Amino acid sequence: xxxxxxxxxxxxxxxxxxxxxxxxxxxxxxxxxxxxxxxxxxxxxxxxxxxxxxxxxxxxxxxxxxxxxxxxxxxxxxxxxxxxxxxxxxxxxxxxxxxxxxxxxxxxxxxxxxxxxxxxxxxxxxxxxxxxxxxxxxxxxxxxxxxxxxxxxxxxxxxxxxxxxxxxxxxxxxxxxxxxxxxxxxxxxxxxxxxxxxxxxxxxxxxxxxxxxxxxxxxxxxxxxxxxxxxxxxxxxxxxxx
Amino acid sequence: xxxxxxxxxxxxxxxxxxxxxxxxxxxxxxxxxxxxxxxxxxxxxxxxxxxxxxxxxxxxxxxxxxxxxxxxxxxxxxxxxxxxxxxxxxxxxxxxxxxxxxxxxxxxxxxxxxxxxxxxxxxxxxxxxxxxxxxxxxxxxxxxxxxxxxxxxxxxxxxxxxxxxxxxxxxxxxxxxxxxxxxxxxxxxxxxxxxxxxxxxxxxxxxxxxxxxxxxxxxxxxxxxxxxxxxxxxxxxxxxxx
Numbered sequence: 001x002x003x004x005x006x007x008x009x010x011x012x013x014x015x016x017x018x019x020x021x022x023x024x025x026x027x028x029x030x031x032x033x034x035x036x037x038x039x040x041x042x043x044x045x046x047x048x049x050x051x052x053x054x055x056x057x058x059x060x061x062x063x064x065x066x067x068x069x070x071x072x073x074x075x076x077x078x079x080x081x082x083x084x085x086x087x088x089x090x091x092x093x094x095x096x097x098x099x100x101x102x103x104x105x106x107x108x109x110x111x112x113x114x115x116x117x118x119x120x121x122x123x124x125x126x127x128x129x130x131x132x133x134x135x136x137x138x139x140x141x142x143x144x145x146x147x148x149x150x151x152x153x154x155x156x157x158x159x160x161x162x163x164x165x166x167x168x169x170x171x172x173x174x175x176x177x178x179x180x181x182x183x184x185x186x187x188x189x190x191x192x193x194x195x196x197x198x199x200x201x202x203x204x205x206x207x208x209x210x211x212x213x214x215x216x217x218x219x220x221x222x223x224x225x226x227x228x229x230x231x232x233x234x235x236x237x238x239x240x241x242x
Numbered sequence: 243x244x245x246x247x248x249x250x251x252x253x254x255x256x257x258x259x260x261x262x263x264x265x266x267x268x269x270x271x272x273x274x275x276x277x278x279x280x281x282x283x284x285x286x287x288x289x290x291x292x293x294x295x296x297x298x299x300x301x302x303x304x305x306x307x308x309x310x311x312x313x314x315x316x317x318x319x320x321x322x323x324x325x326x327x328x329x330x331x332x333x334x335x336x337x338x339x340x341x342x343x344x345x346x347x348x349x350x351x352x353x354x355x356x357x358x359x360x361x362x363x364x365x366x367x368x369x370x371x372x373x374x375x376x377x378x379x380x381x382x383x384x385x386x387x388x389x390x391x392x393x394x395x396x397x398x399x400x401x402x403x404x405x406x407x408x409x410x411x412x413x414x415x416x417x418x419x420x421x422x423x424x425x426x427x428x429x430x431x432x433x434x435x436x437x438x439x440x441x442x443x444x445x446x447x448x449x450x451x452x453x454x455x456x457x458x459x460x461x462x463x464x465x466x467x468x469x470x471x472x473x474x475x476x477x478x479x480x481x482x483x484x
Contacts, residue, residue, distance in 0.1 A: 012326075015326060015327075015328050018328040018330075019327075019328060019330050019331075020330065022297045022329075022332075026297060027297070027332075027336055027339075030290070030293065030294040030297070031294075031339060033290060034287075034294070034343060037286050037287060037290055038287070040286065041282075041283035041287060044279050044282065044283060045276075045283060048272070048275060048276050048279055051272065052269075052272040052273075055264045055268060055269070055272070084254070084257060085257075085261075086257050086260040086261060087261065087264075088260075088261050088262065088263070088264035089261075090264075090269075093360070093363075094269055097269075097356070097357060097360045100356055100357070101276060101353065101357075104346075104349055104350060104353050107346055107349055108346060111342055111343065111346050114339070114342055115339060115342070115343075118335070118339045
């Protein structure tokens with residue numbers, strides 16, 4: 001009987017713990033993964049929209065590269081057909097089926113923007129220091145790759161430097177002929193584009209150093225030092241330009 | 243000079259031909275491919291929606307299997323949280339980000355239904371006989387696999403029987419140890435589920451025979467014989483039950 005009580009109590013304690021285990025960084029992980037999946041869906045559906053629409057007006061689709069602009073312009077009716085177009089005349093009903101798809105894609109673009117804003121507001125609260133150095137997208141992806149802000153703050157800089165490059169790293173470890181990777185997701189950082197290619201590894205390491213510090217400050221709710229850290233990496237980028 | 247004129251004229255003729263090359267079956271191919279891609283996007287985004295929502299109310303997500311019902315119920319606010327739920331309390335802003343995603347997924351479901359209706363109306367006009375035997379989805383996929391209704395009508399029944407099983411067929415041809423496939427996309431046909439498993443190949447062949455006849459009738463705009471053909475395959479299915 002007492003055993004039964006103990007069991008009930010134990011389950012209650014675990015449930016209570018679970019209830020409080022969701023921190024903002026878990027929401028960041030969900031939201032940033034969602035924006036990546038929205039991107040995938042948008043591309044898949046936009047390719048179809050173009051192929052379909054090209055039956056009607058191929059010249060217009062070829063002239064516009066950005067999916068978002070293409071969707072907006074055919075929805076606003078700006079897609080004037082050239083006189084000697086190779087496209088066929090379509091009935092209103094056929095056009096409607098195409099425009100419905102365009103409307104949904106537009107909705108997905110809007111959602112992606114909203115979710116990105118949401119991630120930004122979460123990061124402003126949870127990890128302003130990391131965000132100052134990495135920006136929204138890279139910062140959120142680092143947290144997502146690490147699993148949580150707490151785990152990110154426990155990683156050494158060398159691990160942060162290679163987050164997202166696991167495949168290349170293990171290929172190197174299995175087979176010494178491949179060079180080790182110099183950076184993972186950090187290759188998306190704008191400062192990496194500013195330094196000469198032989199210095200990219202060094203730049204990634206500097207970034208990882210400062211991100212590691214920033215994550216530790218964020219997890220212990222220290223005061224904002226992001227601007228100072230950013231200045232330091234920007235100075236390093238200047239030195240590594242040549 | 244005359245050569246220049248000839249060239250311009252030739253281009254005009256080709257453009258004119260292209261303009262008239264879009265027949266309803268090309269629209270069927272686009273629309274049915276679109277519904278398949280919508281399915282993919284819906285599944286991708288629904289998996290994310292569930293994972294995200296489970297931070298708040300895991301018990302509810304686990305209780306509902308259908309993505310469509312899940313989306314509708316959390317949007318209608320019917321997702322009452324059980325008292326001792328393991329989920330965390332989320333702020334309104336956090337919930338809004340999740341519900342926005344649910345709203346978009348709902349829009350994608352609605353679009354899929356619309357596009358399916360559209361395909362049905364096109365098939366009623368273009369290939370009522372094929373549709374009578376196969377239904378909307380399989381018929382449209384057969385046209386999509388063949389490339390056009392015209393090509394489908396030129397295929398022998400043995401080819402129609404294996405449309406969509408190309409991978410298994412070539413695996414068999416390369417390597418005689420694998421048995422040849424007995425059917426491709428036709429495995430989705432409800433009548434195939436009604437016959438015993440050793441007769442499935444025969445049933446698929448009967449279906450392919452009649453689809454081949456139906457496609458020929460449709461391409462030459464013959465009168466409607468779909469009901470008669472359907473009766474014949476249904477009779478065959480009765481015979482092949484055991």
